[in-house]
Each structure stands twice: as C-alpha cells, then as structure tokens.
Amino acid sequence: DSGVTQTPKHLITATGQRVTLRCSPRSGDLSVYWYQQSLDQGLQFLIQYYNGEERAKGNILERFSAQQFPDLHSELNLSSLELGDSALYFCASSVSPQMDEQFFGPGTRLTVL
Amino acid sequence: QQQVKQSPQSLIVQKGGISIINCAYENTAFDYFPWYQQFPGKGPALLIAIRPDVSEKKEGRFTISFNKSAKQFSLHIMDSQPGDSATYFCAAVNTGGFKTIFGAGTRLFVKA
Numbered sequence: 248d249s250g251v252t253q254t255p256k257h258l259i260t261a262t263g264q265r266v267t268l269r270c271s272p273r274s275g276d277l278s279v280y281w282y283q284q285s286l287d288q289g290l291q292f293l294i295q296y297y298n299g300e301e302r303a304k305g306n307i308l309e310r311f312s313a314q315q316f317p318d319l320h321s322e323l324n325l326s327s328l329e330l331g332d333s334a335l336y337f338c339a340s341s342v343s344p345q346m347d348e349q350f351f352g353p354g355t356r357l358t359v360l
Numbered sequence: 361q362q363q364v365k366q367s368p369q370s371l372i373v374q375k376g377g378i379s380i381i382n383c384a385y386e387n388t389a390f391d392y393f394p395w396y397q398q399f400p401g402k403g404p405a406l407l408i409a410i411r412p413d414v415s416e417k418k419e420g421r422f423t424i425s426f427n428k429s430a431k432q433f434s435l436h437i438m439d440s441q442p443g444d445s446a447t448y449f450c451a452a453v454n455t456g457g458f459k460t461i462f463g464a465g466t467r468l469f470v471k472a
Contacts (some may be wrong), residue, residue, distance in 0.1 A: 249403065280460075290404070290449060290462040303458030337403050345455040347392045351403035 250274065251352035253338050259358045265326040268355045272319055272340030278302070279321040280341075280349060281313055285334040296321055297344040328359045364452045366463025373470050379437040381466045383450035386431065390452035390461075395424065395435045398447045398465075407448075408435070440470045 250273035260266055272279050281293040283306075292305035296315035307313075310328075315321040325332060335356050339349040365384045373379045383393075392411055396404035410417045410424040410433065417424045423436040437444055450463040 249405065251403075289464045292460045292462075295458065305460070339403075344458075345392075346453045346458060346460050347394070347409070347455055348406060349394075349460075350406065351396075353401075353403050 249350040249352060251338060251340050251350055253336075253352040253355050255355060256353070257356045257358075259360065260328060261360055262328055262330060264328050264359075265324065266328065266357065268323040268325070268336050268338075268357075270321045270323070270338030270340075270352060272321070272338075273350055276340035276342050276350070277319065278341045278344050278346075278349075279315055279319070280339040280346070281307075281321070281323050282337040282339065282351075283334045284337060284354070288334075290337075293323070295344075295346070302344050303346070325357070330359050333357055333359045364450060364461045364463045366450050366466060368466060369464070370467040371469070373440045373468065375440065375442060375470055375472050377440050377470075379440045379444065379468055379470070380434055381448055381450070381468070382432065382434045383452075383463050384430075384432045385452045385461075387452070387454070388431070389454045389457055389459075392453040392455050393424070393426065393433050394451050394453070395422075396449045396451065396462075398449065404449060437468075440468075442470045442472045444468060445470050 252271045277298045293307040295303040339351045394409035398404040421438045426433045
C-alpha cells in the first residue's frame with residue numbers, strides 16, 4: 248500500500264458526460280501527479296500540482312482539468328467524454344516538486360460507453 | 361526528442377534466471393531514471409532508481425546499469441522468482457524541466 252488513495256475505483260459513464268476523479272496523496276507529500284494508462288498509449292503524464300499550484304503539464308487534453316485543494320487532495324475533471332477516454336487514471340504523489348520518487352495510487356478505471 | 365524506448369515487450373525467464381530489460385533515451389536533459397513494477401489491477405510501484413552520476417545501483421536482487429554515453433539503462437533481476445512476474449516500466453525524468461516519459465513496458469513471466 249503506497250499511502251495514496253483514489254476514488255472511485257471504477258467508473259462507467261456515457262459519451263458526452265463529465266466525471267471527477269479524486270486523489271489523496273501520502274501524508275506529507277506536496278506534489279500530486281495525474282497519469283492516464285491505456286493499452287495503446289501506455290502511461291502518459293497529464294499534469295502535476297505542487298502545494299496547490301500547477302507545476303507541469305503533459306499530454307492533457309483541453310477537455311480535462313485538475314486542481315489541488317488546500318488540504319492537498321486533488322481532483323481530475325474529465326468532460327465531454329469520448330470512447331477513447333476509457334483508460335486507467337492514476338494519481339501519484341511525492342514530497343518534492345522534482346518528479347522523483349513518485350508513489351502511485353491504485354487507480355480509477357474509467358469506462359466510457 | 362522525448363521518447364524512451366523499452367525492450368523487450370515481453371520476457372519469459374526460468375525461475376532462478378536473470379531477467380534483463382533495456383531502455384534507451386534521447387534527451388540528455390533527463391537526470392533521474394526510475395523503474396516501476398506493476399501487478400495486474402494495481403498502480404505502478406517504484407522499484408529502484410538511478411541518477412546519471414553513477415553507473416550502477418543495486419538493491420537486493422534488482423540492479424540498474426546506466427550508460428550515460430550510450431544513453432541507455434537497464435534493469436537486471438537476479439535469481440528471478442515467479443512472484444516477480446509483472447509489468448516493468450522504465451522512465452526518464454527531467455527534474456528541472458518537469459517532464460516524465462515512460463517506456464512502453466515489459467511483461468515479465470517467470471516460469472516455476
């Protein structure tokens with residue numbers, strides 16, 4: 248158990264809908280990262296927040312957004328969902344903003360029908 | 361270029377054998393190279409990592425070899441066990457430029 252929690256574990260929704268994924272980092276970690284894992288694209292870095300501020304952006308679509316709250320938990324919002332958005336979404340956390348020593352949560356499996 | 365090329369895609373090793381997974385990167389700005397282990401239905405778990413100022417790092421049965429001039433690094437699993445059967449991902453991180461690129465993954469199966 249990495250200490251990173253993610254909810255929900257599974258999410259099934261329809262195209263065009265909007266969903267919110269939630270992540271609580273390990274105690275003491277200030278950085279939160281979001282990743283998408285799909286069969287054809289592998290693990291793709293989406294976005295990083297450090298202590299409430301956006302720190303780095305990866306391959307995140309404009310339909311997706313994230314934020315980190317004062318208690319350091321983070322939410323990833325996915326809107327106008329398409330079939331191709333079906334994937335595993337992982338949150339990771341680390342102490343520093345340097346992207347090293349990341350600890351991953353168990354993931355949220357999103358299925359868009 | 362930002363790619364990290366990982367090989368092989370899959371690997372079958374006998375119990376007690378050595379598993380070797382290779383990764384190559386192109387961007388010399390990467391300065392942190394972790395390996396992650398992922399079991400089905402779980403998130404990736406940090407296994408071992410190396411920085412480019414050393415050529416080798418060993419933790420238990422796991423060793424990273426790093427060749428800075430060739431821009432390659434590899435994971436060696438000594439005395440491979442069935443419990444090591446998992447997918448392994450390498451990654452390259454530019455800690456100053458805030459970029460993380462993962463390899464495509466290697467599915468390892470250790471036969472008992």
